[in-house]
Amino acid sequence: DGGITQSPKYLFRKEGQNVTLSCEQNLNHDAMYWYRQDPGQGLRLIYYSQIVNDFQKGDIAEGYSVSREKKESFPLTVTSAQKNPTAFYLCASSRSRDPVQPQHFGDGTRLSIL
């Protein structure tokens, strides 16, 4: 079945440590997105990519980095510069030039501070 796989489901970060969240899709979608969800805040856009080797900052990109070396993969690194990383992270994908098509979401990764 086609879909989006996020791993790990739970992740813990120590102070000063970078951690990477994985997102893989087999839907043949060009566009991929990372959102952060905090209680009472809804989902906020961190980064997005419409094609391989290209990505743009979203509303809350500070302290995060991404890469898009393959169409199927869009990993998110939470750097030590992100002082409040505890949140639920959702990855999504969609067709790049067809905005009526909905975004498909992964099951999310919950990141906590040790």
Added chain:
Amino acid sequence: AQTVTQSQPEMSVQEAETVTLSCTYDTSESDYYLFWYKQPPSRQMILVIRQEAYKQQNATENRFSVNFQKAAKSFSLKISDSQLGDAAMYFCAYRSAYSGYALNFGKGTSLLVTP
């Protein structure tokens, strides 16, 4: 940037009854898309319904329908014959037709369904 406002943090409905969730948005664009997503306790985001701004007809998906008022920038979701499985967080989202295609989400409405 476009903002999406869901003014009801929590709503409650009895099983088999009808409930309406509110959503308003702010934009200067003429072409865009609107979505309602459902997030149950499993945290998975599930598309409920979508609406193209250029269409005057309100979208309908089984028990779910919208009331889209473009001039008022309002996009409410009506759930008919509510079921226990409808209990979830509901998010309204805006998507520009011009660039990026990322979603702007509201803060969500928590829907409780009582027997």
